[in-house]
Structure formats: structure tokens, C-alpha cells
Amino acid sequence: MSEAGLLRMRLNGHPVVAPCEPARILLDLLRDDLHLTGTKRGCDLGTCGCCTVLVDGRPTLSCLTLARLADGHDVTTIEGISPPQGLSPVQRAFVESGATQCGFCTPGFIVTATALLRDHPHPSRAEIERAIAGNLCRCTGYTKIVEAIATAAKDGA
Amino acid sequence: MHLDPFALHRPTSVDETVRLAGSLAGRFDYLAGGTDLLPNYKMHLNLRPNLIALEDVGELRGHGAGRFGAMERLAELDDDPAIRAEYPVLADAVGEVATPLVRASGTVGGNLLVETRCFFFNQSYFWRESLGFCLKADGDRCHVVPQKEKCYATFSGDLAPALMALDAEVEVAGPAGRSRRPLEALYDAAGDGIRRVHLAPGELLVAVHVPAASRGLHGRYKKLRVRPSYDFPELGVAVAGRWDGDRVASLRLAVGGVEPHPRRFDALTEPLVGSALSDDRLRALADEVMRQLRPVHNTFLLPDYRKRMIGVYVRRAVDEARRGSAS
Amino acid sequence: MNATAPPPSARLLGGRIPYVEGPLKVTGRAEYTDDIQRPGMLVGRVLRAPWPHARLVALDVSRARALPGVYAVLTGEKYPTPFGVLPITHDETAIAVGKSRYIGDIIAAVAAQDERTAEAALALIRAEVEPLPEYSDPRMGVQPVAEPIHARGLNGSNIQKEVLQHFGDVDAAFAGAAHTARVRGTFAGVTHAFTEPLVTIAESTPDGRLTVWSATQVPHYLHRALAEVLGIPMHRIRVVKPEVGGGFGGKSDPLPHEIVCAALAIETGRPVKVLFDREDVFYTNHGRHPTQNDVKIALDRDGNIVAYDIEALIDGGAWSSFGTVTTYYNGVLSMGPYRVPNFRYKGRRVYTTKPPSGAMRAHGGTNLRYSIELALDILAEETGVDPFDLRLRNALPPNSVTVNQFRITSTSFRECLEAVRAKSGWAEKFRRLPYGRGIGLGCGFYISGSNSPIHFTPKMPQSTVHLKVDMDGGIAVHSMQADIGQGSNTLLAAIVAEVVGVDLERVHVQRVDSDVSPIDLGSYSSRVTFMMGNAAKAAAESLLVPLLEAAAQLLGTTPDRVAVGHERYYRRDAPEQGVTFLEALHGAMETRGALTASGNYRSPSMGGSFKGARAGTAPAYSFAAYVAELAVDVETGEYKVEKIWAAFDCGRALNRLAVEGQIQGSIHMGLGQVMGESMNYRGARLFNPSLLEYKIPMPQQMPDVEILLVGKDDPEGPFGAKEAGEGPLIATLPAVGNALYDAIGVRFTELPITPDRVLRGLDLRAKEGRPWKGH
Structure with missing residues (x-):
């Protein structure tokens, strides 16, 4: 790892230092090096959205992000979004509305939905549909996902 | 999927970037949002040994007063109601780029220079x-048109036609300093899917400038694609204009998603200024644009369909822009 | 077995039960195969053939083997035993032996210290090959060919399976018919596109055992295939199914990479992971077959269906997979939901040099149904009868037998039609909406679990469930049923909780692990609710016996006088006198120790005695009637399906949340096949092996779906339930197809119906001078 250096970032609120070569992809660093496996690898080409994380609060495709560019930044994964006990309002709404089936896309949707409701606490149905149109779900037909996000919004997530 | 090793450079100023680019002459790619470059790198498409990440070059960020930094993220424009109010054609185009997650990282400059x-x-x-x-x-x-000279890869950015319709200029930094040129001059109309932009080695796209006269132009960007998200344009038609009652006061039309570069159709729209745009004249305009563009079979939808849609989309885009003007 | 409605005290079944593993999934804590780390794990990678069809003359792997960091390089000769999901068509090998049969066929594999080294090693392998003819179209293979793709092709052709069936006298029926209609449908292949890529981890340990973790929906068949190909007895192999990120049939065959991964683990003595890129997943395929069918239907003067005459030409790709079943299903799944007194079918599945097709959600019933429902729409129009009336007249009655001897027990098809007709406002809309807007009816019929287990003699149970409860009062549930997102873990837990009368949170469904899970045949043929549900119910009833005995003893009565309450057993004659679940449990344990119970299910014997008679037999069938309403942009050919009314007969819906989710997801998937999804081949080459170019519909394309669950209890289903996982897809396609006709007067018989095809259809109609709704 002649090119390797140390990456320093805040990961889920805590400082992390990790060896990281320039060509390392953030998703691979999170999953394979740091064992944060909640972030999923679905297509690796930016299409499925399963790998969505927050970088400085911004939903980001971690499969299309060089890990080194997270140096000095805040990265939040699904593990960081989840409270130590219980579920966040968005997560609870996903469970109760049946918005998760196989669950593989779910962490990405939770991250996207959490950011959406932070910025737009009362989205319309059309706004929800548009906001999740970069996350692919093959199980639900999206119906219950949209319902869950609307429910979480109503409950003041 | 891993990436092959490369050296990563992180300049913090335009000058440093230009110097670096000059020293790496031809052996680098700029990394903007990465949403197009990194999939291509993962597929081993034209790898270079150096990446110059533009992330930390502060001057490339931001938008306002008609200036759009090359590294401004599309999501920043998407979320800004002022864009919708002042440049509806641009707001349309930004909102149609790929997906919200791509727009969250993808940039103005990246979309203008997106790989064919x-x-x-x-x-x-x-x-x-x-x-x-x-x-x-x-x-x-x-493999599209079997021969050995010319590449038919399609220009697939959404912003370029919209910004062309707004008469935008690009600001370029190079070894000789800053310069400005019309956006259409960024693209090599005589080139092909490979030789597609006029940027000298070491030059850097800094910002896009939309002239004050284009603020408030009524406009529309219409994009043909199979799904309302994800898909690159199979056709993108941008229109911006001003109407004085029924009369056309100004009209610009540009089309992307068909040929290796986006095209502006001033020669067809200029003669329309000053008179009312009847349905017949609008149809004639649309038909002529359709006649001049030649889609090839290198995307999802068939080329004869895409060609036919040029006529429909041009007519509708102009009509919807005009109706927006009337409302 | 008699139907048992949920007891009056039902707390769970029939309601909306959130998934028991939901909290793990929404927090990223659910463990999928790729999340598993093993110490010293190597990366396994496969080399794919770049040729459509080639004889492998020589493979030089010496340089790959010599590369530092490479632990093993495998070629086909090491494990040449053929396998396949059906015992009668073992024609696959883990790695190609002798020749490769499609672009993407696996011809070698390596295990290396990391991904880069593995890929570098693959690049060092040199192949000497002799190109063989490409057969990209099934029509190229129905006659004897120069180089059959497999030696087992029929009479030197590439025909993998031919089915000829004739019941009654079809020619006579057509000769005497008052009306006939014919639809020739052409269907592009589609694929599952589950979000979790294929991935397997294997580890061979010094105790002589092999453990395989895999993203599979049928762990048992994988278990068998591993044993056969690797030559290891099943009891020395342990198959574990972690959480699975969707399957839809695409994880139901034992797949070559699973065996390759195990072989690499054995070769290296180290854990190995094979994780596929999305492109690899597309090449593995096993999706719905590209198909051409030809459906002819005859009516008598009163509008009764008198005959079906059906042909199907099915593009199989390089292997058999489920193909023999596919070939039968493409005919026999026409035997409902209507009475068909005469039936003839000729089906051929032909090998091609393309990625193999296999089983995909609503396997075999989807393309066939599209053509049938269009033909019925044509007949309704020709005879001036409302499409609903035509179908109502011909609906199969409950407790009937079809001409090919399918046993139909429960059907609420009539109720489906009536409900959806009323709700959709059909009478005001059909042929009355303005040009460009349309409404259409499509129906569905599907098996609720294949009656024929693939690997078992029919005498063995298709599903077994084990329960164990110790003094802590938690009930551990073991079964090899495979939850792939459809909610079977939740249903399993809910059935146990309901019968035993305890809180759902007491019931812990254990991860599928062949060391401890009794065999259930897994998630395919929409069998799980029906078969596992019955096994679970039997197991729970058996567990209840000692609990009620203990309660009776404590209450000073007899077990038959004890009722099951909520966490409590009480005297029927004195409900205020009861004991808690834990008191009963501990009472029972005084004599027995920890309680265990087992339950199983085997489907009753059914079907005729002719060749292929078992294909399509099922202990129950689902029925559907959907109405779609849509709007077409007649200038661009783009259309939006705005609303679907979906009436479905799944018997009693045990978990309405899950049933709704299955119907919504099925409609989404069916809509994909109608609107844009296709395995886009030019010749034998797949042009769109990516989720960007494989056009799964987006949220904005989903219609508003109104679900009408009108099923009556099935007599044999657990608590009256039938399947809801696959059947709900089928009716989507013809409902949209018929709505398009209502909107613009064009019959689309080629799927997907992309905007360019819509315009072509409109052009053709204009050329023929057939005005529609005044246009």
C-alpha cells in the first residue's frame, strides 16, 4: 500500500482513523474494513441506492465516493441513524407499514427518508415519490414505502 | 467492484489545479461528483493514472447572480426555488438529471462534460x-455504424441544452489565465463521440454564467426516457424565450441526447422573432429540427422513434414555454 | 384435514402483522450472506466465456496458478458431475466441461487473497477454443442442428423438452364452434433483479465438514446438489441460509457459483466468498423465458368456452433449469380459472446459446395468461358480450375437476369478478372513456404449492416444522422454509403463537441451518404459506397437547375441557379458573423436561395417470381478477397506468400486511414486464446487464392499487389460506393490455409494450383505416 495514507473522519459521531489507499471506495471501506455492514452493496454502480449514507448530512451513494474524499468529513451510516435502543420514527413506520420485505434496500431507503424529513418535514406524496426515485426496491412496489414515510412525517419524525 | 490504483490529487485553488493539470498533461481525469466517472472507472473505461479531485477548490462552488460554479452540486439547484422562478428551463433540466442521489453528488460542470x-x-x-x-x-x-473513423456516442447531459437556451457562457481557466466562451463553443461540433469538447490540456471549467437578459425567460426542458428517473436522455429539448403578446420576442432552442454534442438551433429560431408563432410555423420548426438530427441505434429506444419524438418534443416544449409565458 | 378457522380468540391471524425481523432490517442489523466475515477468508472469482458457443480445446492456467496471492485455480474437469434443479435434466456443471454454451458461461475459477489478485489471475488464463455455431433463437434449434448445444437435445436438435397433450377433441370443438379467436404473443425474457446480488461463502473444516452460507431460496436443493457434485455425503455438509435480499425464483436453482465456492473452499482449506457483480447476476439469469405462444380459443353459440388449442415455443437458454416444468406450465396453467372441456397443447423448450432461463415469479403462468386474456377480450367484443359476463359464464365452479384432472377445491373467482366490476365503475367506463383513456380486465390463476416435490417421493412430507420450548418460555422454531422477504418467518411465528396462545414475541424463528432445521422444500411454486403453514399448525397443535394436559391437571379437569386463551389456559366451564402459559409449561416439564414437537405436511395424492399428469397439480389454486385504468399519450406512445383494482382469492389472508405487500409488489413486477423490462438480446449477446438499462419501474410509475381480498376459506389451507406470492402478478399484464385496447384500439401482442411499439401500433391501425372512438 505505497499510496496508502490514513483517513480521518467522524463516523457516526465518533472519530475514526483508518488506513485507506486513494482508490478505496467508501462503501468498501465501511463494509469490508470497518465492518459496518448495514450499508448494502446492491449494484456497485450507483443505480440501486442500497449503499446510501450521509456525508455531512447529504445523502450520498457510497459506492461512487472515494473514501479519501470523506477525510475530514462527517459520515453517518444506517448504524448511526439507528438509536441505541429501539427504532427511529422512520424506522418504526417502515416496520409497522410493511415497507420492508426482503430488507436489502431498506437501509438505503431509511437514510434517504431520514434526510428528506429533516429537510422537508411535510412532504407531499409526489415529493416523497420523487425523493426516493434513486432507491430501487424490487419487493414492495414502493406503495408501503411511500406510506411509511408519510406516516413518519405525520408523526413528526 | 474495485478501482485500479491511481494517484489522487486534491488542489485547493483554481491556479493550483491548472498548474497540476499542466504538469500531468493528458494523464489525468478531473473528479467532480464522480457519479459518471467512477462507474466508468469501475468498468475500466479509459483509465488514467491520476485523478484531480476538485472537491476542495472553493471557487468552483456556489451559485447566484447568474453564476453557477462548476462544482456546484445539482441538488443545490434542485432545492433552490429561485432557479425555478428565474430559469425555469434550467430548473426542469436539473430536476430531470438521473436520480436524487446522483444529483446529491453530481455537479454542474460534471453534467456539462459528462462522458458521451x-x-x-x-x-x-x-x-x-x-x-x-x-x-x-x-x-x-x-459497432453502431461499422467504420473506423467516427464515434457515434451520444451526448447525455441534461443541463447543456437548457443552459444553451439561456445563452450561457462558460468560464475557463488555463495556463494563459481566464477566458469566457459561449457554452456551445465548449463542444466540438465538428468532432465526434470521442473528440467532443474544446478544452485545451490543462484547462479547467470554472463556472457557467447566464446573462442577465436571460433571467425570467419562459422555458421548458423536455426529456425523453423510459422511466421518470435514472435514465439518461434519449432526447432532451430545451426552449427559452419571451413573448410579447402573440409575437415572439426571443426564442432559443437546443437539443441534446441525440448526437455526440448538444446543438443549438439559432438559424431556425431567429427568423421567428418578431412574428406570431402559428401552429403551422411551430410545426415547421419542429419538423426541421427533426430533419437535421440523426439518432443512431445506440440507446434503449429505437432511432426512428427517437427521431419522430424530436418533432413532438420540440413542438411541445415551445408550446408549453409559450403557455407558461401567457400565464 | 378439515379447515379450521382461527379460533374466536384469534389475535394475530387475519390481522396485520409486522414482520418479526423488521426491526433488524430497518436498522441494518439483519445479517445477509455478504455481511458474514470468516477469518482468513479468500476471494473467489469466476472466469466467463466471451464466446456464445465454443469447444474448449485447452485452458492454460499455469500463469494464474503461479501468481503470488493465488490459492487455487479450478477448471471444469475437477468436478464434472452434472447437476440441475430437476433430477431428470442434470445438464449443468459447476464449471464448463468440454465446451461453453453462452457469453458468460463459467470456464474457470480462482481463489486469491483479494479481489485485485483474483482478477489479475483470471486475466492470465489462456483459452484455446474452437468456435461453434451460435443458436440465439429457438427457431434455429427445432430441427436437427450441426452442433447441438447439449447431446440430450431431442433427435439431434436443440429441443430440451417437448410436451404434447390432448384432452377431448379439439378439432371437433373448433369445427363446431360459433366463434374463435387467436392471439400470437411474443414475450421478451425478463429477470428477477433482486436487490441482493448472488453471494456464497464456503468453509471446509478439518473435522471433514463443509459449511456453505448462501443467498438461496431453496436451501435443500442446494444441499443435494453440493453433495452430488462434490461427492460428499449430505450429513457432512451444512447449508445455512442467512437473510436473503429477494429471490423471485432467481435463487431457487442450485447455482454453479455456489458449488464453485464450495470447491474452492475445499481446495484451499480456507473460507472463500464468491460475491457476484450485478453483471454476473444478469448472466446467471434463470429469469422468465423469452416465449412465443399461439393461443386459439373456441366458443359455442351461447358463449361457452369449448376448446383451447395452444402452442408455445420457449427459449430456454443454455441449460434445462426448471425447463421441463416450464414447458408443461405454459400449457396446463391455462386450465383455470375457466372451464375448458377440450384442450390441446404443444410446447417446446429449446436450448439456445444464451444465459439460462428458469423459474420466475408466476412461473409458466404469465405469458400464457396474457395471450388467453387477450383472446377472451377479442371474443367478448366479437360476440357483443361484456368481458365480465363472458368470464362469469365460464368460471370454474368450486369442487370441480378440469379436463386434465386438476382438482379444484376452493375458488372465489366469481366473487373476484363481481367485486372488481363493482369497484372499478366498469359499466360506466368500458368503451365509454375518451380516446386515449382505457380500462381493461385481466384474470389470473396459479398454483398454491406444487403438489410434486422435485426431489421427494410423494410419500415424504414437503414441509416439517420443529418446536422446542424450555423453562424460559421462549418457543424456538426450526424449519428449512426460506424467508426471502415474503414474510414466511412472520407467518410461521404467528401460526405457532396463535395455536399455542402466546405472545408473538415468545416465538423465535431460527435461521435456516441444515444441521438443525427439518426439511421444507423452500420458497418456490408459491408453496410456503400452504405447506409450511400446515406443518407449523400441526407442530403447534402437537406442542399444545402436553400444555393442555398440564393445565387440566392443575385445574382439576380434563384436557378437552381446557380452552386456549391469551397467555393462559382456562376451564371452558369456568373461564375465571385458569393457569398462565408458564404455569402450564412448567407443569408439563416436571414429567417431560423441555417440550419438543414436530408437525409436517404432505399434499394429498392427485392428478391423472398420463405422462406429465402431475405438472400443475396443487393442493389449491389462487384466482384473480384485475381491472386497470390508464391514459395513453397518443402522440408519444407513453402511457401511465393510473389505477388497478386487484381482486384476489388467496383464501383467508392470514397476514393482510404481507398479502397486500405481495400484491403491490407483484403488480409492480408485472407492470415492469408490460412497460419496459426486457433481457435485451441482440443475437446471443445481452445488451443490458445492468440495473440502469434493465428498466424496473419507478415509484412515479406505480398506479394507485386498490386491493379486494374476497377469498373464502380453502378447505385444506392452514386456517383457510392459499398462496398470495406469485399469482397476484399474472392478471396485471392482460389487464393493462386490454386497457390499452380500450384506450386506443390496438391489440399489443409483443411485450414489453414500450412507447415506440405503441406508436407503431397506432400507425398500423391508421393504415388499416380502423377508427377508434372517433379517431
Whole structure:
């Protein structure tokens, strides 16, 4: 790892230092090096959205992000979004509305939905549909996902 | 999928970037949002040994007063109601780019300079090797129109037609300093899917400037694609204009998603200024644009369909812009 | 077995039960195969053939083997035993032996210290090959060919399976018919596109055992295939199914990479992971077959269906997979939901040099149904009868037998039609909406679990469930049923909780692990609710016996006088006198120790005695009637399906949340096949092996779906339930197809119906001078 250096970032609120070569992809660093496996690898080409994380609060495709560019930044994964006990309002709404089936896309949707409701606490149905149109779900037909996000919004997530 | 090793450079100023680019002459790619470059790198498309990440060059960020930094993220424009109010054609185009997640990282400059696309090019190394490499990457022939000279890959950015319709200029930094040129001059109209932009080695796209006269133009960007998200344009039609009652006070039209570069159709729209745009004249305009553009079979939808849609989309875009003007 | 409605005290079944593993999934804590780390794990990678069809003359792997960091290089000769999901068509090998049969066929594999080294090693392998003819179209293979793709092709052709069936006298029926209609449908292949890529981890340990973790929906068949190909007895192999990120049939065959991964683990003595890129997943395929069918239907003067005459030409790709079943299903799944007194079918599945097709959600019933429902729409129009009336007249009655001897027990098809007709406002809309807007009816019929287990003699149970409860009062549930997102873990837990009368949170469904899970045949043929549900119910009833005995003893009565309450057992004659679940449990344990119970299910014997008679037999069938309403942009050919009314007969819906989710997801998937999804081949080459170019519909394309669950209890289903996982897809396609006709007067018989095809259809109609709704 002649090119390797140390990456320093805040990961889920805590400082992390990790060896990281320039060509390392953030998703691979999170999953394979740091064992944060909640972030999923679905297509690796930016299409499925399963790998969505927050970088400085911004939903980001971690499969299309060089890990080194997270140096000095805040990265939040699904593990960081989840409270130590219980579920966040968005997560609870996903469970109760049946918005998760196989669950593989779910962490990405939770991250996207959490950011959406932070910025737009009362989205319309059309706004929800548009906001999740970069996350692919093959199980639900999206119906219950949209319902869950609307429910979480109503409950003041 | 891993990336092959490269050296990563992180300049913090435009000058430093230009110097670095000059020293790496031709052996680098700029990394903006990465949403187009990194998939291509994962598929081993035209790898370079150096990446210059523009992330930390503060001057490239921001938008306002008609200036759009090259590294401004599309999501920043998407979320800004002022864009919708002042440049509806641009707001349309930004909102149609790929997906919200791509827009969250993708940038203005990245979309303007997005790599041309083709069914035979945007494939893995294995796929391309198994067919025989093409002109645009690792090979010497074209599979779309079999010959060895010209690449038919399609320009697939959404912002360029919209910004052309707004008479935008690009600000370029180079070894000789800053310069400005019309956006259409950024693209090599005589080139092809490979030789597609006029940027000298070491030059850097800094910002896009939309003239004050274009603020408030009524406009519309209409994009043909199979799904309302994800898909690159199979056709993108941008219109911006002003109407004085029924009379056309100004009208600009640009089309992307069909040829290797986006095209502006001033020669067809200028004669319309000053008179009312009857349905017949609008139809004639649309038909002529359709006649001048030649889609090839290198995207999902068939070329004859895409060609026919040029006529429909041009007519509708102009009509909807005009109706927006009336309302 | 008699139907048992949920007891009056039902707390769970029939309601909306959130998934028991939901909290793990929404927090990223659910463990999928790729999340598993093993110490010293190597990366396994496969080399794919770049040729459509080639004889492998020589493979030089010496340079790959010599590369530092490479632990093993495998070629086909090491494990040449053929396998396949059906015992009668073992024609696959883990790695190609002698020749490769499609672009993407696996011809070698390596295990290396990391991904880069593995790929570098693959690049060092040199192949000497002799190119063989490409057969990209099934029509190229129906006659004897120069180089059959497999030696087992029929009479030197590439025909993998031919089915000829004739019941009654079809020619006579057509000769005497008052009306006939014919639809020739052409269907592009589609694929599952589950979000979790294929991935397997294998580890061979010094105790002589092999453990395989895999993203599979049928762990048992994988278990068998591993044993056969690797030559290891099943009891020395342990198959574990972690959480699975969707399957839809695409994880139901034992797949070559699973065996390759195990072989690499054995070769290296180290854990190995094979994780596929999305492109690899597309090449593995096993999706719905590209198909051409030809459906002819005859009516008598009163509008009764008198005959079906059906042909199907099915593009199989390089292997058999489920193909023999596919070939039968493409005919026999026409035997409902209507009475068909005469039936003839000729089906051929032909090998091609393309990625193999296999089983995909609503396997075999989807393309066939599209053509049938269009033909019925044509007949309704020709005879001036409302499409609903035509179908109502011909609906199969409950407790009937079809001409090919399918046993139909429960059907609420009539109720489906009536409900959806009323709700959709059909009478005001059909042929009355303005040009460009349309409404259409499509129906569905599907098996609720294949009666024929693939690997078992029919005498063995298709599902077994084990329960164990110790003094802590938690009930551990073991079964090899495979939850792939459809909610079977939740249903399993809910059935146990309901019968035993305890809180759902007491019931812990254990991860599928062949060391401890009794065999259930897994998630395919929409069998799980029906078969596992019955096994679970039997197991729970058996567990209840000692609990009620203990309660009776404590209450000073007899077990038959004890009722099951909520966490409590009480005297029927004195409900205020009861004991808690834990008191009963501990009472029972005084004599027995920890309680265990087992339950199983085997489907009753059914079907005729002719060749292929078992294909399509099922202990129950689902029925559907959907109405779609849509709007077409007649200038661009783009259309939006705005609303679907979906009436479905799944018997009693045990978990309405899950049933709704299955219907919504099925409609989404069916809509994909109608609107844009296709395995886009030019010749034998797949042009769109990516989720960007494989056009799964987006949220904005989903219609508003109104679900009408009108099923009556099935007599044999657990608590009256039938399947809801696959059947709900089928009716989507013809409902949209018929709505398009209502909107613009064009019959689309080629799927997907992309905007360019819509315009072509409109052009053709204009050329023929057939005005529609005044246009």
C-alpha cells in the first residue's frame, strides 16, 4: 500500500482513523474494513441506492465516493441513524407499514427518508415519490414505502 | 467492484489545479461528483493514472447572480426555488438529471462534460472484450455504424441544452489565465463521440454564467426516457424565450441526447422573432429540427422513434414555454 | 384435514402483522450472506466465456496458478458431475466441461487473497477454443442442428423438452364452434433483479465438514446438489441460509457459483466468498423465458368456452433449469380459472446459446395468461358480450375437476369478478372513456404449492416444522422454509403463537441451518404459506397437547375441557379458573423436561395417470381478477397506468400486511414486464446487464392499487389460506393490455409494450383505416 495514507473522519459521531489507499471506495471501506455492514452493496454502480449514507448530512451513494474524499468529513451510516435502543420514527413506520420485505434496500431507503424529513418535514406524496426515485426496491412496489414515510412525517419524525 | 490504483490529487485553488493539470498533461481525469466517472472507472473505461479531485477548490462552488460554479452540486439547484422562478428551463433540466442521489453528488460542470454514452461503450471490460473493443475505448472500430473513423456516442447531459437556451457562457481557466466562451463553443461540433469538447490540456471549467437578459425567460426542458428517473436522455429539448403578446420576442432552442454534442438551433429560431408563432410555423420548426438530427441505434429506444419524438418534443416544449409565458 | 378457522380468540391471524425481523432490517442489523466475515477468508472469482458457443480445446492456467496471492485455480474437469434443479435434466456443471454454451458461461475459477489478485489471475488464463455455431433463437434449434448445444437435445436438435397433450377433441370443438379467436404473443425474457446480488461463502473444516452460507431460496436443493457434485455425503455438509435480499425464483436453482465456492473452499482449506457483480447476476439469469405462444380459443353459440388449442415455443437458454416444468406450465396453467372441456397443447423448450432461463415469479403462468386474456377480450367484443359476463359464464365452479384432472377445491373467482366490476365503475367506463383513456380486465390463476416435490417421493412430507420450548418460555422454531422477504418467518411465528396462545414475541424463528432445521422444500411454486403453514399448525397443535394436559391437571379437569386463551389456559366451564402459559409449561416439564414437537405436511395424492399428469397439480389454486385504468399519450406512445383494482382469492389472508405487500409488489413486477423490462438480446449477446438499462419501474410509475381480498376459506389451507406470492402478478399484464385496447384500439401482442411499439401500433391501425372512438 505505497499510496496508502490514513483517513480521518467522524463516523457516526465518533472519530475514526483508518488506513485507506486513494482508490478505496467508501462503501468498501465501511463494509469490508470497518465492518459496518448495514450499508448494502446492491449494484456497485450507483443505480440501486442500497449503499446510501450521509456525508455531512447529504445523502450520498457510497459506492461512487472515494473514501479519501470523506477525510475530514462527517459520515453517518444506517448504524448511526439507528438509536441505541429501539427504532427511529422512520424506522418504526417502515416496520409497522410493511415497507420492508426482503430488507436489502431498506437501509438505503431509511437514510434517504431520514434526510428528506429533516429537510422537508411535510412532504407531499409526489415529493416523497420523487425523493426516493434513486432507491430501487424490487419487493414492495414502493406503495408501503411511500406510506411509511408519510406516516413518519405525520408523526413528526 | 474495485478501482485500479491511481494517484489522487486534491488542489485547493483554481491556479493550483491548472498548474497540476499542466504538469500531468493528458494523464489525468478531473473528479467532480464522480457519479459518471467512477462507474466508468469501475468498468475500466479509459483509465488514467491520476485523478484531480476538485472537491476542495472553493471557487468552483456556489451559485447566484447568474453564476453557477462548476462544482456546484445539482441538488443545490434542485432545492433552490429561485432557479425555478428565474430559469425555469434550467430548473426542469436539473430536476430531470438521473436520480436524487446522483444529483446529491453530481455537479454542474460534471453534467456539462459528462462522458458521451453508447450501448457498446458503457459496458464492462469483459463485455467489450468479448465483442471486440470499440473506437471509444481500447479498440479501433465502431459497432453502431461499422467504420473506423467516427464515434457515434451520444451526448447525455441534461443541463447543456437548457443552459444553451439561456445563452450561457462558460468560464475557463488555463495556463494563459481566464477566458469566457459561449457554452456551445465548449463542444466540438465538428468532432465526434470521442473528440467532443474544446478544452485545451490543462484547462479547467470554472463556472457557467447566464446573462442577465436571460433571467425570467419562459422555458421548458423536455426529456425523453423510459422511466421518470435514472435514465439518461434519449432526447432532451430545451426552449427559452419571451413573448410579447402573440409575437415572439426571443426564442432559443437546443437539443441534446441525440448526437455526440448538444446543438443549438439559432438559424431556425431567429427568423421567428418578431412574428406570431402559428401552429403551422411551430410545426415547421419542429419538423426541421427533426430533419437535421440523426439518432443512431445506440440507446434503449429505437432511432426512428427517437427521431419522430424530436418533432413532438420540440413542438411541445415551445408550446408549453409559450403557455407558461401567457400565464 | 378439515379447515379450521382461527379460533374466536384469534389475535394475530387475519390481522396485520409486522414482520418479526423488521426491526433488524430497518436498522441494518439483519445479517445477509455478504455481511458474514470468516477469518482468513479468500476471494473467489469466476472466469466467463466471451464466446456464445465454443469447444474448449485447452485452458492454460499455469500463469494464474503461479501468481503470488493465488490459492487455487479450478477448471471444469475437477468436478464434472452434472447437476440441475430437476433430477431428470442434470445438464449443468459447476464449471464448463468440454465446451461453453453462452457469453458468460463459467470456464474457470480462482481463489486469491483479494479481489485485485483474483482478477489479475483470471486475466492470465489462456483459452484455446474452437468456435461453434451460435443458436440465439429457438427457431434455429427445432430441427436437427450441426452442433447441438447439449447431446440430450431431442433427435439431434436443440429441443430440451417437448410436451404434447390432448384432452377431448379439439378439432371437433373448433369445427363446431360459433366463434374463435387467436392471439400470437411474443414475450421478451425478463429477470428477477433482486436487490441482493448472488453471494456464497464456503468453509471446509478439518473435522471433514463443509459449511456453505448462501443467498438461496431453496436451501435443500442446494444441499443435494453440493453433495452430488462434490461427492460428499449430505450429513457432512451444512447449508445455512442467512437473510436473503429477494429471490423471485432467481435463487431457487442450485447455482454453479455456489458449488464453485464450495470447491474452492475445499481446495484451499480456507473460507472463500464468491460475491457476484450485478453483471454476473444478469448472466446467471434463470429469469422468465423469452416465449412465443399461439393461443386459439373456441366458443359455442351461447358463449361457452369449448376448446383451447395452444402452442408455445420457449427459449430456454443454455441449460434445462426448471425447463421441463416450464414447458408443461405454459400449457396446463391455462386450465383455470375457466372451464375448458377440450384442450390441446404443444410446447417446446429449446436450448439456445444464451444465459439460462428458469423459474420466475408466476412461473409458466404469465405469458400464457396474457395471450388467453387477450383472446377472451377479442371474443367478448366479437360476440357483443361484456368481458365480465363472458368470464362469469365460464368460471370454474368450486369442487370441480378440469379436463386434465386438476382438482379444484376452493375458488372465489366469481366473487373476484363481481367485486372488481363493482369497484372499478366498469359499466360506466368500458368503451365509454375518451380516446386515449382505457380500462381493461385481466384474470389470473396459479398454483398454491406444487403438489410434486422435485426431489421427494410423494410419500415424504414437503414441509416439517420443529418446536422446542424450555423453562424460559421462549418457543424456538426450526424449519428449512426460506424467508426471502415474503414474510414466511412472520407467518410461521404467528401460526405457532396463535395455536399455542402466546405472545408473538415468545416465538423465535431460527435461521435456516441444515444441521438443525427439518426439511421444507423452500420458497418456490408459491408453496410456503400452504405447506409450511400446515406443518407449523400441526407442530403447534402437537406442542399444545402436553400444555393442555398440564393445565387440566392443575385445574382439576380434563384436557378437552381446557380452552386456549391469551397467555393462559382456562376451564371452558369456568373461564375465571385458569393457569398462565408458564404455569402450564412448567407443569408439563416436571414429567417431560423441555417440550419438543414436530408437525409436517404432505399434499394429498392427485392428478391423472398420463405422462406429465402431475405438472400443475396443487393442493389449491389462487384466482384473480384485475381491472386497470390508464391514459395513453397518443402522440408519444407513453402511457401511465393510473389505477388497478386487484381482486384476489388467496383464501383467508392470514397476514393482510404481507398479502397486500405481495400484491403491490407483484403488480409492480408485472407492470415492469408490460412497460419496459426486457433481457435485451441482440443475437446471443445481452445488451443490458445492468440495473440502469434493465428498466424496473419507478415509484412515479406505480398506479394507485386498490386491493379486494374476497377469498373464502380453502378447505385444506392452514386456517383457510392459499398462496398470495406469485399469482397476484399474472392478471396485471392482460389487464393493462386490454386497457390499452380500450384506450386506443390496438391489440399489443409483443411485450414489453414500450412507447415506440405503441406508436407503431397506432400507425398500423391508421393504415388499416380502423377508427377508434372517433379517431
